[in-house]
Amino acid sequence: MKHIYKVIQSMIFLLILGLFFTQHSSGQVCNDSTPQEFERLESIFDIYRVQPSMAPRTYVKVGYQSLRLPYIFDATNLGNFLIVKSGNPVSAKLKAEKFDIFKDNKYLIFDASKNGLKKTDKVNVGLCLKKKVGNTEIAVVLWDTNNPNEVDAAGNVAAKRLELSVPQRLSTITVVPDVAPNQELIDGTKRTTGQLKFKVDIPSLVKNNNVARFYFNTDNVISTNWKDKSSKVEMKLGAETNLFRTKWFVPINFETKANGDQRLKNATFIASSGIKTILPWSWTRKGLFNSLVKAPISPEFGISAEYYHRIKQDAASLKKFPRKDSFALVGQFTWLPIQLFTPSCEKRDGNGNFETDSAGNIVEDFDTCFSAQRISLELSGKGWWFPYEKTLTGAKVKRFEGRGEISLLIPITGSLLNRFPFTKSENPLLVNATQRIRIKYVVGANDANGFKRASQLTFGIELIPK
Amino acid sequence: MPNIISPTERWFSNLEKLQGCMKNLNHLTATSFKQFSKQTLGSLLSSDTMKGQLGLCCQNKGIGLVPNSALTDMTKNFLSFLDVVGFIVIETALRFQIYAIAVKHKPELINNSVAQVMNMSIDTVFGNAPLSSNIGKKDLDLDLNQTTPDDFYPTDGSFLNDSSRKLSALVKQIIS
Numbered sequence: 001m002k003h004i005y006k007v008i009q010s011m012i013f014l015l016i017l018g019l020f021f022t023q024h025s026s027g028q029v030c031n032d033s034t035p036q037e038f039e040r041l042e043s044i045f046d047i048y049r050v051q052p053s054m055a056p057r058t059y060v061k062v063g064y065q066s067l068r069l070p071y072i073f074d075a076t077n078l079g080n081f082l083i084v085k086s087g088n089p090v091s092a093k094l095k096a097e098k099f100d101i102f103k104d105n106k107y108l109i110f111d112a113s114k115n116g117l118k119k120t121d122k123v124n125v126g127l128c129l130k131k132k133v134g135n136t137e138i139a140v141v142l143w144d145t146n147n148p149n150e151v152d153a154a155g156n157v158a159a160k161r162l163e164l165s166v167p168q169r170l171s172t173i174t175v176v177p178d179v180a181p182n183q184e185l186i187d188g189t190k191r192t193t194g195q196l197k198f199k200v201d202i203p204s205l206v207k208n209n210n211v212a213r214f215y216f217n218t219d220n221v222i223s224t225n226w227k228d229k230s231s232k233v234e235m236k237l238g239a240e241t242n243l244f245r246t247k248w249f250v251p252i253n254f255e256t257k258a259n260g261d262q263r264l265k266n267a268t269f270i271a272s273s274g275i276k277t278i279l280p281w282s283w284t285r286k287g288l289f290n291s292l293v294k295a296p297i298s299p300e301f302g303i304s305a306e307y308y309h310r311i312k313q314d315a316a317s318l319k320k321f322p323r324k325d326s327f328a329l330v331g332q333f334t335w336l337p338i339q340l341f342t343p344s345c346e347k348r349d350g351n352g353n354f355e356t357d358s359a360g361n362i363v364e365d366f367d368t369c370f371s372a373q374r375i376s377l378e379l380s381g382k383g384w385w386f387p388y389e390k391t392l393t394g395a396k397v398k399r400f401e402g403r404g405e406i407s408l409l410i411p412i413t414g415s416l417l418n419r420f421p422f423t424k425s426e427n428p429l430l431v432n433a434t435q436r437i438r439i440k441y442v443v444g445a446n447d448a449n450g451f452k453r454a455s456q457l458t459f460g461i462e463l464i465p466k
Numbered sequence: 467m468p469n470i471i472s473p474t475e476r477w478f479s480n481l482e483k484l485q486g487c488m489k490n491l492n493h494l495t496a497t498s499f500k501q502f503s504k505q506t507l508g509s510l511l512s513s514d515t516m517k518g519q520l521g522l523c524c525q526n527k528g529i530g531l532v533p534n535s536a537l538t539d540m541t542k543n544f545l546s547f548l549d550v551v552g553f554i555v556i557e558t559a560l561r562f563q564i565y566a567i568a569v570k571h572k573p574e575l576i577n578n579s580v581a582q583v584m585n586m587s588i589d590t591v592f593g594n595a596p597l598s599s600n601i602g603k604k605d606l607d608l609d610l611n612q613t614t615p616d617d618f619y620p621t622d623g624s625f626l627n628d629s630s631r632k633l634s635a636l637v638k639q640i641i642s
Contacts, residue, residue, distance in 0.1 A: 037579040039562075042555045046533035051522045061533070063549070066473050066558035068566050070576060103528035105553050133576050148561070148581045149634045157581040246526055249519035278515050282490040289493040296493040300515055359616035361498035366509075370494060 029139040030082070030128035032089040038159035041066065041144035043125035045164040048107070052242035054251065055204045055213040056170055059100065059107035062125055062144065070132040071140070079128070081108055082141065083115075086122040086163050090141055094123070112166040122163040174199040185227040194224040195231075212241035226263050234259040243275065250277040260312065267311040274304035294342050294370055299335030299379075306330075308392055321394045328392055329385040336378035345369035372434045372464045378407040384447070397451045403444030409436045409462070433463040473559035474613040480529045480552050484544060487523035491516050500617040507547060508540030524551055545641065560614075560637045567609055568592070568633070571602035588636065589629035597623050614640065 041063040047056045062081060067073050074080055083094045094115040096108040117123070126143040145159040152158040176197040183193045198220045205214040216237050223231040238255035252275040260267030278298040288295040308326045310317070347355040347363045355363045384391075384401040391397055412435040443455040471479070478499070485502045488495040492510045496502040511517050521532040530551040549555045565580045568591045575583055575591070583591065592602035607623040619625060619640050626636070 035579075038581055039558050040555050041558065042549045044533050044535065044550060046535050048531040048533050049521065050531060051525050054518075056534075059531075059533075061530070061553070063553050063555045063558065065476070065553040066555050066562060068473060068559070068562040070566065070569060071562065071580075102525060102531060105528065105530050107531070131576075148558075149584065151585060155585075157579065157585055159581060242522065246522065249515065249522045251515075251518060276515055278491070278513070278519065280490050281493065285493055294493070297491065297512065297516070300513060357498050357500065357617045358620045359498065359500075361501075361617060363498065364496050364501065366494050366496070 029130070030090050030141050032091050034090065034128075034139045034141045036141045036143060038143050038145040038157075038161070039066075039148050040146065041125065041127070041142070041162075043144045043162065043164060045110070045123065045125075046167055047170065050102075050210060051249075052245045053210045053212050054240060054242065055206075055209060057100070057204075057208070058110075058167055058170065060096065060110045060125060060164075061107055062127065064106075064127055067127075067129065067142075071142075072130045072132060072137065073127055074130075075106055078108075082124075082126040082128055082143075083108070083110060084124050084126075085117065086124055086161070088124075090126075090128075113169075117166050119166060119168070121166050123166065124161040125164060126161075170204060171202045172199070173201075180223075180228075180230070183223075183225070184229045185225060186229055187227055191225055193228045195228070196220075196222045198222065212239045214239045220262075222262050228262075231262040232259060233262055233264070248277070248280065250275060258311075264312060265314045266317050269309045269311055270306065271309075272304065272306040274302065276300060276302035291342060291344060293338060293340055295335070295338040296370065299333050301331075301333045303329070303331045306392060323388060323390060325388065326390055326392050326394075327387055330382065332380070332382040334378075334380040336376075336380075338377040338379070339370060339374040340377065342374050343369050372409075372436065373411045375411070376409040376436075378405075378409070380405045382444075382447070384445070384451075391447075391451065395450045397445070401445040401447075401451050401453075403442070403446065405440065405442045407438055407440045409438050411436050412461075433465045436462045436464070438462055472563065472613050473554045474556070474563050477548070477552065477554040477556045477559055478613070478615055478618075480527075480554070481544075481548055483527040483529055484524070484548055487520055487527070488544070490523075491519060498617055499615050503545040503548075504543050506541055506543050507537065511537070511540070556641055557637055560640060561634070563609065563613065564606065564633055564637065567602070567606045571605065584634040584637065585632060587630055587632055588626060591633065592629075594629045597626050610640070 043063070044061045046059070048059050049056055060081075060083060064073055064075050064081075078096060078099065081096060082090060083096060084090065084092050085094065094110070094117075096110045098109050099106045100109055101107070112121070124143060126141050129140045129142050130137040131140045144162045146162050148157075148159050150157070150159045174197070178195045178197055179192065180195050181192045182190045184190055199218065201217040203213070203215050205216055216235075218235045220233050221231050234257065236255060236257045238253060240251060240253035243250040243252045252273070254273045255271070257270040257272070258267065259270070278300050281298045284295070306328050310321055310324050313321065345364045345366055345368075347365045349355050357363055381404045382402070384397075386397055386399055386401070389397060389399055438458075438460045440458045440460070441456070442458075445451040445453050481499060481503060485495060485499070488502070488510055494510060496505055511520060517537050524530060524532055529548070530553060532551050536547060536550045545556065549557075561580050561584050565575075565583050568583050569575050572591060588603070592600055592606065595603075597603045597607060603623070603626050607626060610619045611621060611623070625639055
């Protein structure tokens, strides 16, 4: 009895082992003598930014869901996805590590360097399939190609494997020794200096996390002369993610930066944060997309904050920035283009009836109903809050500053250029360009001019080449 | 038994989802499927925020993740964008669909690859009898009508009238 029990136990163990191997072994039935076919699978070997973190990941995607009986593809088996160095046979298959799955879509995690591939190498991607022929199933290798219809001189199908480039590595390190002749020094003199430019960029510090993209980069210029004006040490550490996770795209970022010269005689710590977004827009169609006004896209909104703390300052810096801390909060929006008095987008025939396609959909002609040849409006606004009443560059300002801009664009018919001898042109790009008069009114503070307040009305002519 | 939809139907279902994503971003998104599929990325996506929102929408709706290269050439249209982002290539799905029907009516074609059959003319595969009296063509017409919107494949099956054309040309006609 004990003996029978042991035999049953061993059989169950072998059965489980068999099942395990069926599930996890490469199970690949394709080899170098397997018949080969070619179809467009739109394989992509690229960097993907996965939401909500936007952290970059390198995947190989293969369009494996296009197939239909009598072809059968088992997408659960990693071994059925083929990646080889360009031109190599199936037996030289490279190793994909595993799948990353998003809503049933399988992406291959494939490390090019672990597979001995260099930056300049190319790979071919294919699938190991089965084809049902009567009651039997035969193995087929289906390579991805750009043109499955390619034929040779005799009219036979002669498609070629698609070659995919290995994408750039995510992290980069650059070290460049350089000589800067006549480099300006802080004492006003000029000397030839040797410089070492050293950069590290790590766009994703925490691999495979989907909370946020954490990044680090440093950009340094170390000089043989400490007085070299261009010497710098800069380090940046930041994080970005989508604030509303999976509901709407509202990217938000936090960044801390420390910079200074190579001897840290001047050093600054900067903390900044920013957020921007657009609005879901389909609900506005009735009110904002009609014959009177056409605003096809949402305005874009953004808020950013920046805090400076000056850790170390030399005399020149102290003179310019007597306060150690400065802060600015900036909000802005832009809304363009908004077109006025436009015709309906629905196409009509000679009898005034709507034109429809074979499915009965009304045909729309957006080139006519929405173009640069219509009267347009552009709006933008910006506001600043400076609690210390000084800008980040040290200029004295009011606590709140604001600026608004509105532009009215009026199209001109006929070639205005050719009416004046000094603007006459035979260049078809200019002659056929859409011409518009821009009437622009700006009111408020100008950040490019030390926040000087003014209101200004300007007129200009714009050319938009066709 | 769950109703398994074909790759072609799934691709068009994804096109509808993509169109829905774009309609929420830009009123210039065409109502017609075919017209939308031909609109260029550049004509509807004017900012990085819009591109980010489209990426989120594609991921949420299960169409696929958007690779960096998908939004570099903005002169490409939404049909090719969907092929790049999704896991079904419409041209390939249609080729396999037509191949399946071709093999059903001419079983010896199973020994040929999809590419070889697509290189044949409609009458080589289905015969030159008109649609009204040709079982193979009727079967193909019915299958294409069931899986493909009317603006891509007309209900009257007129795409099958010219029997001398290659099947690969028929596929190109449907998606062009």
